[in-house]
Amino acid sequence: MNASTGTETAPSSTRGVQLTPDQLEALKPHVIALDDGRLGREATPHPQTAQRFTTVEADIDAIFRTHLPAFIEEKGLGTVPIVLYAHGGLVGVEAGFATAHQQVQWWKDNGVYPIHFVWKSGAMTAIWDAIGRWVTGGSRGPLGDAKDFLIEKGARAIGGEPVWRDMKLDAAASSDKAGGARVFVTKLREWMKDNPDRASIHALGHSAGSIFHSHLVPVALEAGIPRFETVTFLAPAVRMDTFRTLLLPHTDKIGKLTIFTMTEKAELDDNCFTHYGKSLLCLVSAAFEPNPGTRILGLHKDIQADGAVRDLLEGPGGELVLTPNKNSGDRASGADSHGGFDNDGPTMESVLLRVTGLRKPIVSFPEGARSADPLDDIAMPDSPRGITGQTALCVGIDDYKQPSDRLKGAVEDTQSWGEVLRGAGFTVTTLTNSDATRANILGALFRMVTTAAPDDVLVFQYAGHGTFVTDEQGGDEKDGKDEAICPVDFREGQLILDDDLARIWDLLPDRVSLTIFFDSCHSGNGSRRVSESEVSLPRGVELTEQDEYEFRAARGMAAPRGRTKALERVKDSETDTTPEAAGETSRQREVLFAACESQQLAWETNGQGDFTRTVAPLLAEHIGRISNRAFFEKIVATFDAHRQTPSFTALDEHSEALLLSHGGNAVERTDDGGVSEAGSDGAVLAVGGAVAASGSRKDAAVAQILRGLADLIEG
Incomplete structure (x- = not known):
């Protein structure tokens, strides 16, 4: 029991530890693994590693034929909340499975049936590794904003923008006609027709998971899912225009849309990895989107600047929760870093209360779990520099x-x-x-x-x-x-x-x-x-x-x-295409010694x-x-x-x-x-x-x- 709350505490888990075959097998009823947005072609009944875990259409059929009905019967529920969770775009396959392993039993203990979309978007980790190899901590290196400026330039130079776009393509492909997420929501709708009033549907996305759900929620509604009771984004990395284009027109079929994100001060105090002195969302806006300064839904200053989104979040159908805070109930959050939302107990319990309508959790969120963000482990080697310069x-x-x-x-x-x-x-x-x-x-x-x-x-x-x-x-x-x-x-x-x-x-x-x-x-x-x-x-x-x-x-x-x-x-969803203001044209400073004429x-x-x-x-x-x-x-x-x-x-x-x-x-x-x-x-x-x-x-x-x-x- 938790002495302070009187509730049970689920066993904690450590992310980054490779799951055993038995642990992976136990996740089959709750994980939809997608590769380039698609389901697998061949089943893996007993996957030995997360990389070999696949989800085929028959696995989704088994969820609605066997696993979900058994859960409802076991819990004696009249209506079961089903949470569709999408992790962030920096999370590799192993970390995505570790997140599911940490959360699934907690959700179930609290009467919620979770579905984790593990979309193989970990290509972004290559960008982080590259930046980690570039940035130096030597005494002659740049400080503060100068360092951040250089990292933003370097991330753009190495190709952060196309890799980020490829991740967005994965999110969009998951919901197109051949997408695995679309297959799932289609079968969910079929089950709901046969089992009316037995489920409420909820979407939860962390960071780039908001991009995933900005595509999936409209597709699910179009496929016949009558309503999402809640849509909750944690530090959302989706572009403001993408959110307005794809999701905003459907808010009449969303009971409550809530954004948990950091204050502007916390955003600027964050370190998304050792040498960048701001949050990941700042880097996304400055280096990964085509136009530096692109407005991002999770940046508070951008919310304030967008009248339509601000009005939604200030109205009865929306809510903005700024973190970290000392609130209680379903507005509590201690998250003070971009990667710290999905493993922060107060934040996750706030989401749980919104999903279930409970006044407090039956089982508290597991303590001691570390973030799935892979950035903390990046080594930062010094660069060689001659004594003579x-x-x-x-x-x-x-x-x-x-x-x-x-x-x-x-x-x-x-x-x-x-x-x-x-x-x-x-x-x-x-x-x-x-x-x-x-x-x-x-x-x-x-x-x-x-x-x-x-x-x-x-x-x-x-x-x-x-x-x-x-x-x-x-x-x-x-x-x-x-x-x-x-x-x-x-x-x-x-x-x-x-x-x-x-x-x-x-x-x-x-x-x-x-x-x-x-x-x-x-x-x-x-x-x-x-x-x-x-x-x-x-x-x-x-x-x-x-x-x-x-x-x-x-x-x-x-x-x-x-x-x-x-x-x-x-x-089509990226409508804000105004280019960055052009700087002064450079005066030629180069001297060319060419090996040959042009x-x-x-x-x-x-x-x-x-x-x-x-x-x-x-x-x-x-x-x-x-x-x-x-x-x-x-x-x-x-x-x-x-x-x-x-x-x-x-x-x-x-x-x-x-x-x-x-x-x-x-x-x-x-x-x-x-x-x-x-x-x-x-x-x-x-x-x-x-x-x-x-x-x-x-x-x-x-x-x-x-x-x-x-x-x-x-x-």
């Missing part, structure tokens, strides 16, 4: 997964560049072959840029395939093509566009020199011709139609795995890139001694241009900057042919290829100010 990332890929894509000299190029840069005092990080994934490359660049301090010198070298892809989002390419480099996983849609790099370059502070050498093809047609010589290989690929589709699906621009209707439904091909011969073979030794000889223009003149004088012609583009002030100098300092030629520093601001970008990345001058200025404040505090 000279840092380089060198990337080379020979062993692409498809044999026809493989090269022979890219890794050798990277080793050559690494030797030259180490000899010049740089701290060099190397990514080659299987380690050179899109996430790893962008993550390493993010760390390198965001831990830079004024007067640091950065280098990014890449050797591998280059290509182009149709520009469907930015509209900033005159030829309609985005140039791209090809990580080892590029045929899975994981290209790195010039636009992706621009988002990271936006974070460069003034007086940090960034020099980039691309020994890859970025020519007009994005392909390489094979030489008649057997010792030459192309360093460019032309994407197939399937490759383009995989890319578009990975970026949320196409419906992966045939979920066309789900994509249409998601797009319509030419670049080559590798005898196991090394032609550009690298010439330029790497020249770099070792001339770092810090001559200007960028003079260095290009050395390249032209040395390079055998019978197959490709290096090119050079820069504003005059940067073309006269000292090669690989801090802050892009300009130089003046002396009488003896040497140079002396003249001093100018701006990052230097030297690219062996045809990618020119420009970004938001406003963002760069903000990052600079925040970094300056951090250095001042630390100093």
Whole structure:
């Protein structure tokens, strides 16, 4: 018994512990497992792991034929509350099952029959893992809002938006004509017709579970479910416009719609993982939705700004409960973090009282359970940084997964560049072959840029395939093509566009020199011709139609795995499409050393890139001694241009900057042919290829100010 309440206490459970086969088997009557929104094709009568747990249509039939009637008879209930629970989008399969294991018996002990939709939306955990690898806790790292700003930029750069959209597609697909959730509510309606007045229906969604239910509740009502007595969202991550479009028109068939969410102060005091100083909903709004600042239903400030939603929650059919609070009864909640709602006793008991009409729980919510949020366990490694402030990332890929894509000299190029840069005092990080994934490359660049301090010198070298892809989002390419480099996983849609790099370059502070050498093809047609010589290989690929589709699906621009209707439904529900206010156009700060002219091909011969073979030794000889223009003149004088012609583009002030100098300092030629520093601001970008990345001058200025404040505090 619970001494303070006089009620029984259910046994507690620890999330994150893998459930046993017997525990998984016991969840069969209460868990609907969905993969891409669909039911399984083959039954697993005795699943050994959560990953192997499937729900087929026969399992749903068994719920209404056997398990639910047995529960009603056992409890002697006239009307049984049925709760449809959807977990959050950051919860992986194991954590989703652990939540069900923790809650199912508690619901049943209190006279409620629970159905947990475990929708396999855990792909978002990959984003968290990537951010965790990027963000550093070193003394030179950014502080406070500066750190949050950088994490938001990094999460967007690595692809948080398309992964979040894919999760939204999973939610929508669950309720379309072939969706597993739709199959369930259709069979629920059939049972209710045969058993009138024997059940009341309730929906409960935590975080992205509100997205799931924003699709399911209207579909259930359309399928003939007469009414939802309660719909309760805990810290809902659904967009405000999606909620208004999908769910708001159906509130006449919802007895009470309640939102439990944090106060604005608690939202800003939350840490959704170790190094981000706000709640998850703030990150969703800033980094995962297409337009930064998208209004989210769970953000109190956004509720206040939306008249229709505010009126609903202030009227008789709705209610807003702000947390944490010291309320009693069905308005109590101690949740003070985004992940803390579904394991907070007062919150869950408040929901229970709303569902059952009880004055207090028969059995208290189990104590001691930890959040299903996987973020607390993320390790945050420090980034390498040279003592001299000279840092380089060198990337080379020979062993692409498809044999026809493989090269022979890219890794050798990277080793050559690494030797030259180490000899010049740089701290060099190397990514080659299987380690050179899109996430790893962008993550390493993010760390390198965001831990830079004024007067640091950065280098990014890449050797591998280059290509182009149709520009469907930015509209900033005159030829309609985005140039791209090809990580080892590029045929899975994981290209790195010039636009992706621009988002990271936006974070460069003034007086940090960034020099980039691309020994890859970025020519007009994005392909390489094979030489008649057997010792030459192309360093460019032309994407197939399937490759383009995989890319578009990975970026949320196409419906992966045939979920066309789900994509249409998601797009139709997102009506607030006003783009973020454009910042001031950037003034060109980059210096381009191109391996070839824009319509030419670049080559590798005898196991090394032609550009690298010439330029790497020249770099070792001339770092810090001559200007960028003079260095290009050395390249032209040395390079055998019978197959490709290096090119050079820069504003005059940067073309006269000292090669690989801090802050892009300009130089003046002396009488003896040497140079002396003249001093100018701006990052230097030297690219062996045809990618020119420009970004938001406003963002760069903000990052600079925040970094300056951090250095001042630390100093």
